[in-house]
Amino acid sequence: MKKPLLLLFIIFISSFINAQNNSEKPKLVIGVVVDQMRYEYLHRFENHYSENGFKRLMLEGFFAKNTHFSYIPTYTGPGHASVYTGTTPANHGIIANGWYDKFKNESVYCVQDDEVNSIGVNGKAGQMSPHRMLTTSIADQNRLHTQFRGKTFGVSIKDRGAILPAGHTANAAYWFVGGNEGKFITSDFYLDELPKWVTKFNRKTKQYFKNWETLHPIENYIESGSDLNDYEFGFKGKSSATFPYNLKKLKSENDNFDILKPTPFANTMLTDFAEKLIENENLGQDSDTDFLTLSYSSTDYAGHNFGVNAKEIQDMYIRLDQNIADLLNYLDENVGKNNYTLFLTSDHGAVHVPNYLKGKKIPAGYFETEKLQNAVKDFVEDQYKSSKLIEGFSGQHIFFDYDELEDHDVEADDLQEALYYFLLQYDKIDRVYTRDMIENSSSSTAFSRNVANGFHPKRSGDVIYILEPAVISYPPKGSTHGSYMSYDTQAPLLFYGHGIKKGQSYQSYYIKDIAPTLAALLGIAQPNGTTGKVIGEALKK
Known part of the structure; x- marks a missing residue:
């Protein structure tokens, strides 16, 4: 009986030491x-x-x-x-x-x-x-x-x-x-x-x-x-x-x-x-x-x-x-x-x-960001008689000037909606999201969640546009991401x-x-x- 007990004791001690090492x-x-x-x-x-x-x-x-x-x-x-x-x-x-x-x-x-x-x-x-x-x-x-x-x-x-x-x-x-x-x-x-x-x-x-x-x-x-x-x-x-x-x-x-x-x-x-x-x-x-x-x-x-x-x-x-x-x-x-x-x-x-x-017949292309920004300014000028409602652009974010909105009696959600439909018609833009859509949405689509996960209320813009697959704003050589x-x-x-x-x-x-x-x-x-x-x-x- 002593040998089995000794063997059990050795196994117990070995297991304890291994557990200690693993911890x-x-x-x-x-x-x-x-x-x-x-x-x-x-x-x-x-x-x-x-x-x-x-x-x-x-x-x-x-x-x-x-x-x-x-x-x-x-x-x-x-x-x-x-x-x-x-x-x-x-x-x-x-x-x-x-x-x-x-x-x-x-x-x-x-x-x-x-x-x-x-x-x-x-x-x-x-x-x-x-x-x-x-x-x-x-x-x-x-x-x-x-x-x-x-x-x-x-x-x-x-x-x-x-x-x-x-x-x-x-x-x-x-x-x-x-x-x-x-x-x-x-x-x-x-x-x-x-x-x-x-x-x-x-x-x-x-x-x-x-x-x-x-x-x-x-x-x-x-x-x-x-x-x-x-x-x-x-x-x-x-x-x-x-x-x-x-x-x-x-x-x-x-x-x-x-x-x-x-x-x-x-x-x-x-x-x-x-x-x-x-x-x-x-x-x-x-x-x-x-x-x-x-x-x-x-x-x-x-x-x-x-x-x-x-x-x-x-x-x-x-x-x-x-x-x-x-x-x-x-x-x-x-x-x-x-x-x-x-x-x-x-x-x-x-x-x-x-x-x-x-060249391999796969849909892809290039996007002229500056051209889009000028088109946005022209659209806002035409619709609201002031391009100053747009404060700036950063990446694919468009920022509003809220002081200008107030001065021109323009509601932010109205401008968001107007730009939403304008951008959706623009060549090579795939999707558009507004601040209201992101902050009030309970959408379960993967695309919407990804946009919301990248959106910070104090740092992000008021309208975000997304380009079509394999369309980039970049020179004609080299790769990019985003x-x-x-x-x-x-x-x-x-x-x-x-x-x-x-x-x-x-x-x-x-x-x-x-x-x-x-x-x-x-x-x-x-x-x-x-x-x-x-x-x-x-x-x-």
């Missing part, structure tokens, strides 16, 4: 956002990926294969804010990268802050902070939960990609300024001076000026279009947007360090910087969970430059796969293989170049590491579900504006 929180959470990454890139270029990058996340982590953004417009600022706040622009307030501030009568940038100073550079490039984001991020909640012992750092090439994810309480956020500077900077919202390790890193950024050739033979890149085509911008000083690109030779005609932004070498630089940050800030080295938010911006710069079907995009992602593998290996060695949790997603997708689609069509809203979502259950799901999830899922994993409060839900099937019991 421990990760030492480090890494959030990876790949700017403008279409979901399909995980599969389209899969045959060229290594076993240690994207495939490692897909095969060993939890892969949510039907994840979307649930608002419009799908831009970088709103995307990063939504990932980390667990809600949509209707609550966190980042309705676009920039918008018209009707209280100040001026256009504002989502992270612009004239009350702070640049650190690491002269001028306004560092005058940035998260003050326009109205809610907390998951990183803020972790700081609050750990009595600010848990650290948070945000890094990106773009300022908004570093600042918004890290939240209001970050130890620091770092972003890259190009031109003749070529350095990572911050603002005195976070620090009084750059740490020595950042200054040291900034001295070596010239090493990333390299010759960009395809990593593998270009003839093997059958998953993308012809290298020579009519749909890409390329670089000044080179007659065609074709490989190879000698960045050292081209940089003087392309604003020096700015030429790095649409190339894979900026991704490598960002990965190297992130690893130096982990080392020098001792992330993941104690019992309080730390956060690192990492946003790869170069994929977006490349998409805008070359379009989503370009050879350059394919090579960009094949090389990014190596960056992800390097980062995972670094984390394994320096934080511990079961000591970190990582998620990877995107801030939006992108549309194929409309001219390319038109719509509520699936090419813009579907995003990859991968969870990996500590506390994550291996598997995949086709269940419908939204980007706003990421933050509450992390809160559940960490056992902390959700961000204060959360409207997402916990993805329970991604977590170990």
Whole structure:
């Protein structure tokens, strides 16, 4: 009888120890956002990926294969804010990268802050902070939960990609300024001076000026279009947007360090910087969970430059796969293989170049925004004898001047209705929404919900128009984004590491579900504006 009892005791102790280990929180959470990454890139270029990058996340982590953004417009600022706040622009307030501030009568940038100073550079490039984001991020909640012992750092090439994810309480956020500077900077919202390790890193950024050739033979890149085509911008000083690109030779005609932004070498630089940050800030080295938010911006710069079907995009992602593998290996060695949790997603997708689609007999086109704005002014002048009733335009929002409305004895709802019918007749406009429709609607259609989720009552316009599918206000080359069509809203979502259950799901999830899922994993409060839900099937019991 003694042996069975001893065996039961050993099993009990083993189970208890395992339970204790499983209940421990990760030492480090890494959030990876790949700017403008279409979901399909995980599969389209899969045959060229290594076993240690994207495939490692897909095969060993939890892969949510039907994840979307649930608002419009799908831009970088709103995307990063939504990932980390667990809600949509209707609550966190980042309705676009920039918008018209009707209280100040001026256009504002989502992270612009004239009350702070640049650190690491002269001028306004560092005058940035998260003050326009109205809610907390998951990183803020972790700081609050750990009595600010848990650290948070945000890094990106773009300022908004570093600042918004890290939240209001970050130890620091770092972003890259190009031109003749070529350095990572911050603002005195976070620090009084750059740490020595950042200054040291900034001295070596010239090493990333390299010759960009395809990593593998270009003839093997059958998953993308012809290298020579009519749909890409390329670089000044080179007659065609074709490989190879000698960045050292081209940089003087392309604003020096700015030429790095649409190339894979900026991704490598960002990965190297992130690893130096982990080392020098001792992330993941104690019992309080730390956060690192990492946003790869170069994929977006490349998409805008070359379009989503370009050879350059394919090579960009094949090389990014190596960056992800390097980062995972670094984390394994320096934080511990079961000591970190990582998620990877995107801030939006992108549309194929409309001219390319038109050439394949797929409906697509271009929209002249300035022409529409003039037509609106002319219509209002004709109907109400004053074009001043329109105060301004921002994106696809039209703003009224309420003082002028009162002076001309015009009711806002009458002007909304008039513009609604006028815009519906306008070529290439698909749908129109007014402030009254959005604020008073209980519509359950997906399109209406997406518009409402992106509408903030104090920051949005009075009339919003939506373009037809694959119709964009953009030059005739390169890709862009912003719509509520699936090419813009579907995003990859991968969870990996500590506390994550291996598997995949086709269940419908939204980007706003990421933050509450992390809160559940960490056992902390959700961000204060959360409207997402916990993805329970991604977590170990």
